[in-house]
Amino acid sequence: MSDKPQEINLSVNGTAIIAKPGMTVFQAAQTAGIFIPHYCYHPDLSIAGVCRMCMCEIEKNPRLQISCNTMATEGMVVRTDTDKVKDIVQSVLELHLINHPLDCPICDKAGECKLQDYYQEYGLYKSRIEYETKNHKPKAVDIGTIILDDERCILCTRCVRFTAEVTKTHELGIFNRGDRSILRTYDEKPLRNDYTGNLADICPVGALTAKEFRFKQRVWFLERNDSVCTQCARGCNVTVSVNPDTTKLYRVEPRRNPDVNQSWMCDTGRWNTHYVSDANRLTSPQKQVEGKIIEETWETFFKVMASNIQSAPKKVLVGLSTYLTTEEMADCLEGFSGLGVTHFTWIVDERTVEDRKAYDGILKHHDQTPNAAGFLQLMETTKTSWLKHEEVIKKLQAKEFDHFLLLGLEGVTMPGAAELLIKTPKETSITIHATTRVALFEKATWLIPNASSFEKSGTMVNALGLMQKLVASMPWQFTSRDSHAVVFGIKEGNDRAVSPTGRFQTVFKRLSDEAIFPGARMDWKKMPASGVNIGVVGRAEGIKYAKG
Numbered sequence: 001m002s003d004k005p006q007e008i009n010l011s012v013n014g015t016a017i018i019a020k021p022g023m024t025v026f027q028a029a030q031t032a033g034i035f036i037p038h039y040c041y042h043p044d045l046s047i048a049g050v051c052r053m054c055m056c057e058i059e060k061n062p063r064l065q066i067s068c069n070t071m072a073t074e075g076m077v078v079r080t081d082t083d084k085v086k087d088i089v090q091s092v093l094e095l096h097l098i099n100h101p102l103d104c105p106i107c108d109k110a111g112e113c114k115l116q117d118y119y120q121e122y123g124l125y126k127s128r129i130e131y132e133t134k135n136h137k138p139k140a141v142d143i144g145t146i147i148l149d150d151e152r153c154i155l156c157t158r159c160v161r162f163t164a165e166v167t168k169t170h171e172l173g174i175f176n177r178g179d180r181s182i183l184r185t186y187d188e189k190p191l192r193n194d195y196t197g198n199l200a201d202i203c204p205v206g207a208l209t210a211k212e213f214r215f216k217q218r219v220w221f222l223e224r225n226d227s228v229c230t231q232c233a234r235g236c237n238v239t240v241s242v243n244p245d246t247t248k249l250y251r252v253e254p255r256r257n258p259d260v261n262q263s264w265m266c267d268t269g270r271w272n273t274h275y276v277s278d279a280n281r282l283t284s285p286q287k288q289v290e291g292k293i294i295e296e297t298w299e300t301f302f303k304v305m306a307s308n309i310q311s312a313p314k315k316v317l318v319g320l321s322t323y324l325t326t327e328e329m330a331d332c333l334e335g336f337s338g339l340g341v342t343h344f345t346w347i348v349d350e351r352t353v354e355d356r357k358a359y360d361g362i363l364k365h366h367d368q369t370p371n372a373a374g375f376l377q378l379m380e381t382t383k384t385s386w387l388k389h390e391e392v393i394k395k396l397q398a399k400e401f402d403h404f405l406l407l408g409l410e411g412v413t414m415p416g417a418a419e420l421l422i423k424t425p426k427e428t429s430i431t432i433h434a435t436t437r438v439a440l441f442e443k444a445t446w447l448i449p450n451a452s453s454f455e456k457s458g459t460m461v462n463a464l465g466l467m468q469k470l471v472a473s474m475p476w477q478f479t480s481r482d483s484h485a486v487v488f489g490i491k492e493g494n495d496r497a498v499s500p501t502g503r504f505q506t507v508f509k510r511l512s513d514e515a516i517f518p519g520a521r522m523d524w525k526k527m528p529a530s531g532v533n534i535g536v537v538g539r540a541e542g543i544k545y546a547k548g
């Protein structure tokens with residue numbers, strides 16, 4: 001038997017804590033909810049111990065220590081609330097702020113800046129420095145997707161460690177010494193990795209700000225919702241920020257989930273969101289007749305489609321995009337099957353779906369849709385027969401279908417849709433439910449506007465087999481409808497049956513009651529924000545990249 005201790009007993013500020021071996025004092029305190037101020041510590045980066053904000057007093061140790069790099073040991077008695085600690089934290093903060101430009105009114109970090117927060121909490125000293133005597137450094141240095149302000153930088157090295165340990169691209173370094181130190185890319189060239197937005201997140205001050213967000217919106221006007229990214233099968237956990245007055249989407253940031261994305265997300269998932277409100281967004285149902293676009297109402301569309309399906313349901317093919325939530329897919333299967341439809345397929349690039357690991361060794365998956373695993377599991381447990389693309393294409397080319405409905409397309413790439421559309425013969429009328437108009441859609445008879453994944457709630461199953469919550473951050477834009485509403489409208493043949501936004505919860509409950517996803521038998525409200533393992537697809541290994 002190992003003689004290593006299984007647990008370590010220590011006390012912090014009089015609270016008894018049982019820590020795991022290998023934990024630092026900082027981490028042990030965190031487990032007990034004791035907050036210690038810090039700049040350089042980050043849970044997903046190596047420890048640098050350079051900011052000196054996390055000071056603590058340890059019994060029998062004459063000098064104050066940094067808690068982020070001091071291992072917790074048996075019987076340790078730690079205090080972070082003594083006058084001695086408070087004095088030193090205030091002095092360290094004063095040092096960090098000595099040359100700070102104090103441009104909070106024009107800084108995008110204002111409202112979520114750790115210099116502001118800590119000054120209020122641990123500073124409140126009277127400045128001993130005249131503004132004119134401050135050491136000024138370069139401002140607004142363009143390093144690619146990010147703007148660097150050296151005057152605001154407190155040299156915590158989080159950004160340097162991120163490019164060394166996570167992306168391993170090593171673009172950033174700190175040059176010079178003392179108050180001449182500046183952050184730069186080594187070759188003075190722009191950052192060149194696909195994860196640059198994370199630098200703006202982890203910079204605890206306003207030294208690194210994202211061009212995409214700079215000067216767009218004050219953070220205190222934003223409302224935040226926890227959701228997931230839908231731009232690949234990883235399903236990175238995110239926080240979506242929208243201004244509730246304008247319902248405009250301003251920011252998507254990673255939310256920490258050690259099993260999925262640690263604290264990171266890629267730049268595509270973060271910034272490839274312009275389709276939500278750009279000029280190509282479909283705003284109303286449209287009929288295309290000989291190259292002319294005729295605006296129509298949902299009522300007309302529902303009536304026409306209901307009658308098309310009723311007259312020959314077996315000659316209808318329904319394609320479910322793997323951008324759809326699990327609940328939308330289930331509702332569509334039930335609704336269209338009830339109308340007599342027997343042919344279903346999925347819309348995804350099939351070559352990418354089996355690949356359950358990130359192709360770049362960090363997060364990104366070749367499957368650029370969020371819910372192929374949900375589709376597969378749903379089809380398997382409901383024993384629904386469906387066609388893979390090879391069979392669908394054969395049937396399309398044999399002119400077996402009068403109508404082809406493609407439901408739930410999102411964004412501009414729509415993986416898998418192009419091949420199906422190209423192979424659809426002119427005898428088959430096409431209906432496309434999509435967020436965005438693209439050139440490929442010229443062949444369609446009907447275009448109907450889809451609600452984006454920022455406008456609907458439900459669940460997605462990622463490539464690791466985790467079912468996660470997608471949460472609406474804004475209302476359906478323009479006259480968009482999600483697929484719950486589309487299948488309801490077609491079933492009823494009118495526009496009065498459009499489902500309320502709570503429809504997904506009813507379907508989620510049914511899926512839970514019927515154990516369609518065995519690991520996700522629970523109340524929607526009780527489903528953790530970090531997701532649940534559905535217990536079928538099988539969970540691949542979490543992120544594994546060496547630190548340091």
Ligand code: SF4
Nearest residue numbers: 153154156157159203
């Ligand atoms: S730019 Fe930000 S993250 Fe990088 S060293 Fe300076 S303060 Fe730290």
Ligand code: SF4
Nearest residue numbers: 229232235236266269
């Ligand atoms: S890796 Fe995939 S899920 Fe994660 S942010 Fe990028 S596109 Fe989104």
Ligand code: FES
Nearest residue numbers: 038051052054068
């Ligand atoms: S957080 Fe401990 S030294 Fe920076």
